[in-house]
Amino acid sequence: MDMGAEMDVLPLSALGERIMICGPSNSGKSTLAVALANKLGAEPFHVDLFRHLPDTNWVQRPDAEFQALHDAAILRERWVMDGNYSSLMPQRLARATGIILLYDHHWANFRRYLWRTLFQKDRVGALAGNRDSLKWEMIRWILIVQPTRRERDRTRLRAVGLPLVEIDSMRQLKRLYDEWGLVR
Numbered sequence: 019m020d021m022g023a024e025m026d027v028l029p030l031s032a033l034g035e036r037i038m039i040c041g042p043s044n045s046g047k048s049t050l051a052v053a054l055a056n057k058l059g060a061e062p063f064h065v066d067l068f069r070h071l072p073d074t075n076w077v078q079r080p081d082a083e084f085q086a087l088h089d090a091a092i093l094r095e096r097w098v099m100d101g102n103y104s105s106l107m108p109q110r111l112a113r114a115t116g117i118i119l120l121y122d123h124h125w126a127n128f129r130r131y132l133w134r135t136l137f138q139k140d141r142v143g144a145l146a147g148n149r150d151s152l153k154w155e156m157i158r159w160i161l162i163v164q165p166t167r168r169e170r171d172r173t174r175l176r177a178v179g180l181p182l183v184e185i186d187s188m189r190q191l192k193r194l195y196d197e198w199g200l201v202r
Contacts, residue, residue, distance in 0.1 A: 027197045032181045034115025035060065036092070039100040040175065041120030042164040043156065044130040046191055047100035048143030050118065053200040055098040063091045064143045065101025072146035076153070100143070102171075116181040119172060122188055124165045131160055 037054060039047045048064050055062035068087040071077045078084070088106050091097060092113045099110065134141050135150050144150065175182055185191045195202070 027194065028181060028183055030054075030057070030198045032116065033118070033183070034181070035096040036094075036113055036115045037098045037118060038110055038114045038116070039098065039118045039120065040102050040171065041185075042122075042124070042127055042167075043160050044127040044134065045120040045122050046130075046188070047120055048141075049202060050120065050191070050195075050200075051098045051100040052142050053195065053202055054198075057198065057200055058096065058098065060096035060098050061091075061094060063097055063099040065099060065103050065106070066143060067145065069101075069103065070145055073149065074145065075149040075151055076145065111178055111180070114180060116183075117175055117178070118183045118185065119175055120185045120191065121168060122186070122191075124161055126188065127164070128157070128160045131156065 035058070037058075037060075039051050039054075041047055048062075048066075051062040051064065054060070065088060068091070069078055069084050071079055079087075085106060088103075089109060091099065092110055099114075132152070134144075135152050138144075172184065183194070185194060194200075
């Protein structure tokens with residue numbers, strides 16, 4: 019979908035009842051997942067919350083437990099799920115009916131990471147207990163690793179053949195919220 023000046027927007031109904039939201043860290047995936055789930059009467063799932071233990075500073079669950087939580091969620095009839103985790107992507111794609119791919123400039127994502135980590139204590143997608151802190155590994159991930167994966171991710175998701183909405187900036191994402199009547 020081209021979200022340029024013309025903004026031909028795919029109708030939300032074209033994405034079906036099980037929507038995946040993918041993209042780099044701090045691109046707005048969790049907030050969009052909740053807004054879409056509220057609009058559709060579906061359950062929002064944040065893959066980060068399956069991966070990490072509550073009341074910790076992002077300590078990972080054992081792999082088997084992570085996969086079990088993820089796989090149980092995708093079996094539901096209706097969901098909106100945000101997150102990537104390529105190891106679990108095949109089974110999620112097999113159940114998904116539509117995909118939204120969010121991107122923004124990596125410096126904008128970094129700025130949002132700083133803001134949410136330092137100042138947002140009640141943000142969407144936060145772990146229970148909110149013991150978040152700045153992490154060098156996360157900074158490296160946002161500024162160095164993720165920018166190199168943009169085209170690979172886009173190519174991979176386009177090849178799946180599901181309805182796909184691609185968003186390349188916060189400006190486009192705001193326009194999508196308006197077009198679909200979503201509330202943050």
